[in-house]
Amino acid sequence: MEIIPIFANPIFSLDIPIPEGLPQYCLGMEKGQSRSNIGGWQTNKTIHHNSKLFHSYLNQNFFMPFIRAMKTVYSGTLDLNTSWLNICTKGAENVKHMHSLSDISFIWYIQVPEDCGGKLSFYNPHQYQNDAAMRALNKEYIDRLNYYHIYDIIPYNGLCIVFPSYLEHSVGKITRECNRISYSGNFKFHTNESITRFPL
Secondary structure, X not given: OOOOOXXXXXXXXXXXXXXXXXXXXXXXXXXXXXXXXXXXXXXXXXXXXXXXHHHHHHXXXXXXXXXXXXXXXXXXXXXXXXXXXXXXXXOOEXXXXXXXOOOEEEEEEEEXXXXXXXXXXXXXXXXXXXXXXXXXXXXXXXXXXXXXOEEEEOOOXXXXXXXXXXXXXXXXXXXXXXXXEEEEEEEEEEOOOOOOOOOO
């Protein structure tokens, strides 16, 4: 019997090397918002407007390779809505959440100490309405299709994960004394189609 996988939730993984000095610079940033995080801290959500951070560390080292990779799978124009740094300390975690008002989101892991926990977990958007059928599906097909209830990713230095913003995800607890640093953000697409806007 043939299986036809349709309606996938595309998640992309790429390695982007960490420039020298970036982790230390991140730790000196000013604390800002608190959203999905419990413990640890985040910067404000427009940290890409910080001129030194952008020009010294992010533009050539992160955004250029990121955009080159995105051009191989997407077309159109990307607008960066928001971006922020996450500094996770012992006991910190991010509860299950999604990124609203955007199309694709990313997480770039800048500093991941060994054996610190903090796995990234994505939640299957079909798990509630299709739970019984998912549990009954043979393991061979579950593994082939990555059709799990929860899909975990173990972070490492330089890993960048790109995912649809509607996918719910969480970050597990940091299990030891350390500073784990990541950079996250959200993009919206502008296609080449003309748009008619109506003011309200």
